[in-house]
Amino acid sequence: MCIADQVSAALILVFLAVVAASVRGDENECVYTVYVRTGSMIKGGTDSKIGISLQDASGKGIVVSDLESWGGLMGSEHDYFERGALDVFSGRGPCGLSPPLCKLNLTSDGAGAHHGWYCEYVEVTTTGPHVPCSQTLFYVRQWLATDAPPYQLYASVDGCAELPGGYDHNRRLVIGDSSASM
Template sequence: MIHIHSPILRSSHSLAQSPRHLDPLIGFGSMAKLAVLLLLAVAASATALAHGRELPTQIKLIRGADAGALGGDSMECVYTVYIRTGSIWKAGTDANITLELAAADGNGVGISDLPSWGGLMEQGHSYFERGNLDIFSGRGPCMAKAPCRMRVASDGTGPHHGWYCNYVEVTVTGPHKGCAQRLFTVEQWLATDAPPYKLEAVVNNCAGAGAAAA
């Protein structure tokens, strides 16, 4: 795993607990922040290649009913993911968290190990702990359309398997593509001992999402 030190990323802990309303048009400040994250992701990939290591394989294509609508399996797009863990008691977890993103046609990407794929927090950071805003960014296959469906899941392992997720925010961009930003509000336990007694949460915003390209 590649750890990147950045005071910009550490400052993310000061962000508000509740997500703000997202405007479809990303402001200059958001674009500047995204540009920094993209540079960090590219730098991490370049470092791995320079040391003879393969790029992470924790991200893969998910094929829906219309597999012809996939954007291709080349790792040309960059995904930036913000995940907020709740501040309530025992909200954090030691379990492995996976993420799936899909368009209305079912095509998308799945990330099996978020920290190994693109964890950007400081060295020694414990991901998915209570009150955390964890940031991940890395390369992956391009989606032909912007994601509108999100599935986040826990494998239920570790001393404390339960996890309370506030939200997942995703930004996707690539060559000759726009910059798509999506907010998926979860506000749910992923646990077997707390309602709704599931280790997954699915947020489907595809109805009326349109066919905007990623």
């Protein structure tokens, strides 16, 4: 199955999850869809577990310690976080966050034969019953590794202080430098 087909299948699953949440009447949970682009450079992929935390401007957030087990949508045989790959995850979390999400923290457990990982970007879409859809693109462009600068197993991107006044829910929020490269 090609990546376009996998992403299409993932989007259908997200839609079905939103419908299921609406039918069930669970108004305290939203659907979070996370797209992660791994860098295409040599040794850019990893076998480590990758976690994510997301926050709104008030500091409320959601923490996922292992994206793959939380909501990996690429199939049971898929090898996540490989060089040049776009991986899709979707799961449920609290609806109490105020859009847009403006702070991201990525973590690696540093385990596995290839612990180093280069993340290009993370894009997050949230939606739920009686909640406007929100989309944020975080440009990370950093190694999470102990043997490559900045020699740490986490990366943070915080755009909360720079939020535009009168945020338009119909537009994707972009945080980080889209033109930067390694």
